[in-house]
Amino acid sequence: MNPESNQSMNETVAKLMLKQLETWGVKRIYGVVGDAIIGLMDEMAKQNTIQFIAVKHESVAAMMASAEAKLTGRLGVCLATMGPGLGNLLNGLGDAYLDKVPVLAITGQAPTQKIGTDYKQYIDQQELIKPLAEYTTLVTHQNSVTDLLVKAMNTSLIKGTVSHLSIPKDLFEMKSSAKIYREAKIIQGQTFIDKKELQNVVAVMKTAKKPMILAGVGAKNSVGDIEALAKVWGAGILVSLGAKGFFNDASENLLGGIGQGGNPHAKQLFQQSDVVLLIGNLWWPEGYVPQHARIIQIEIAKENIGKGIPVELGVVGAAEMIVPQLTESFRNDSATNDWMTQVYTAKEKWANENEQEGLQSSQPLHPSRIVRAIENNVHEDAIIALDTGDVTVWFNRNFRSKKQQIIFSGEWRTMGFGLPAALAAKLCYPEKQVVAVVGDGGIEMTLADLLTAVKYKLNIVVIIFNNHALQMERDKMIASGSNEMGVDLTNPDFIKMAEACFWKGYHIKDESELDHTLKKAFLNEGPTLISVETAPVIHPETKG
Known part of the structure; x- marks a missing residue:
């Protein structure tokens, strides 16, 4: 400098x-x-x-x-x-x-x-x-x-x-009299890892009969490379919520998410895996992962290798640099057909079930139906700011991504993140469609900043899953046999509040209004809030 x-x-x-x-x-x-x-x-x-x-x-x-x-x-x-x-x-x-x-x-x-x-x-x-x-x-x-x-x-x-x-x-x-310093231009010293240094990694990978890849945020720049590796290695691909928008849901080897809200058929399959390749991922959801698999981790930061994960081999470097070299090592190998049959079966089974879940008709509206409407109407390259709570697991379960970028509070998991993240996203990328998907409990923590969108002319859409409760906490109380207390919400009239803050507001009670209203909202020139009466459905993977 x-x-x-x-x-x-x-x-x-x-x-x-x-x-x-x-x-x-x-x-x-x-x-x-x-x-x-x-x-x-x-x-x-x-x-x-x-x-x-x-x-x-x-x-x-x-x-x-x-x-x-x-x-x-x-x-x-x-x-x-x-x-x-x-x-x-x-x-x-x-x-x-x-x-x-x-x-x-x-x-x-x-x-x-x-x-x-x-x-x-x-x-x-x-x-x-x-x-x-x-x-x-x-x-x-x-x-x-x-x-x-x-x-x-x-x-x-x-x-x-x-x-x-x-x-x-x-x-x-x-x-x-302090001086101003220019930012140093960093030149990556190592742009290539010698194949000899990856020999041990390839050797472990070649022992696999049931390989899996778990990709996280660090896989953003290597999606195509990961898909190619999965094909020649014969591996299924699982993703963290942060990587959900990087992979197209139709990708051949992609099983979807893991953990609560992910592909419910992936858990059993993942637990059978004998070799797991982690790529840009630090999340290891206990209860969903294999107990005896050999684990290899590719991570850009050395200090993140093995954090909370029983890693056998760690490779420090960018995934886009390392993954193609691994793929090259498998060019003359054939994938394990029995394992891939199981992967494709699990993918197809969940695809059919997910399709049906998104068609459920009820009043108030089923969370899966709301997610499907968002999926059908949002732009392919939209930024979706996701709040923390029951809305997170339903979105993770049912949203079939294309090219959308999904931003959320990962490890801290704070409620109230959706609206601020959407505001920042629109400031950074004014040309993009920005949608906040929030629960009623989360949005109530940051309602005052509806006015920030008006002040800075930020054209965003906020969709509220309005179930009048801290639903995730209520679900856990029910599942554990605890007495329900403190989870009922005294909600305002969100539409009147939106209009008082100079937003356009829509209240959806009936399924017939859902897609039509979303289409109108996404065409508005100013900030828009949609409150959807949401059924208090217990998420299928809720544990006490």
């Missing part, structure tokens, strides 16, 4: 921070204004390169930053005041931290002479955020600001994690 030779000296800390962020390609900052960051806001108002997205709650700001990082691979940035501002950011930062995406949080702090005192809102912010940030520090001198900012950004981008800076309120307006 080299400092810019023509950078002006003695600018304010706030101005230098914005210049440094701009130099590294930051296009927007999500946040809520507070007293401790007024100096930064003042400088932000004087420039038009970085857009400030003012949201209603800091948790939404952090979730939007996380969503941007997931969608683009670039640094997501959120901003808040000291104390409660940072406290509110933590939920969204937890999502970024556990899903391993690059997010930078900037928060104000007490004036330098008040740090450590009984000053209002003061808390040791480094201790508060420590469990959710790889790097966090307090900036104590105006001339160190860009050094620390670059260190934080580098940490987030290289490690795929959360970094955090606390800036004392008075520091923003101080003059600084």
